[in-house]
Amino acid sequence: MGMERIFARNRGIAVTVDHTTVDAARAIRDLSDTDLVRLAALARLWSRGLPGGLGWTDVLNEAIVRVLDGSRPWPPGVPLLAFLSGVMRSICDDHWRWARREALTRHGDLAKLGASAEDTAPGPERMLAAAQALVEVNRLFAGDPQALKIIAGLSEGLTASEICRFYGMTERDYDTARKRMRRALLRCGLTWGVR
């Protein structure tokens, strides 16, 4: 369809909107009830432990704004929810980096801000939040040794076949445990608090 530009106003400001943005807006509007609760569960997943009091609603809000203002174009062929999940993940990463820079500035470590390695290194706050989140996930599956093995493998970046080989699991055991994990995760993701 090309990139014919049309005009719309967003929050009273005239902006140009191309068809990729229109497609995204239309698809977001048409999300089903189940997709919307999936979207909330994804927002909760990515935003856990964010500093500065940011919650999942803030992250989802920002993702929608970026998609609708065209700053995050929806690539062709990518399912909408997967795309929005990626946008939210990126927003959370950006926020962690911003918080790290703020902390360095606050503590007078201005020299570190220019150094690229330090700039991208996670701060202690992020490390702690991540460690706490991992503890929570492990606690969630505490009664399921096979799920814990899979979680350990996934955290190490192993593939399904590598996890099966490493832990001596059959493919069937793996699939069954992943289904249990999915149910537990969704149950949890659907009930996690607003903040």
Added chain:
Amino acid sequence: MRKQWRPHIDLTRLSTALSEEILAATNQEVRRLHAETGYSIAAAAQDVRDLIAAASGEQGNPDPELVPAEGLYFSASCVRQH
């Protein structure tokens, strides 16, 4: 054995895998699990719709002037076709 534990890397890998589980869940699975929470799925979805409406600058029923002329109300697949 790794020299240094990097929990943020582990969590990112794990969250990526878990997000795929959320995406892979069937509608039936989502509905059944949501029913267990005791909160209506329609109400939960409406909360998210309200949030999206607020993010897109809409207040209640959108002003037709504020949306692209082509409109945003057509039925569309969730995967772009071009």
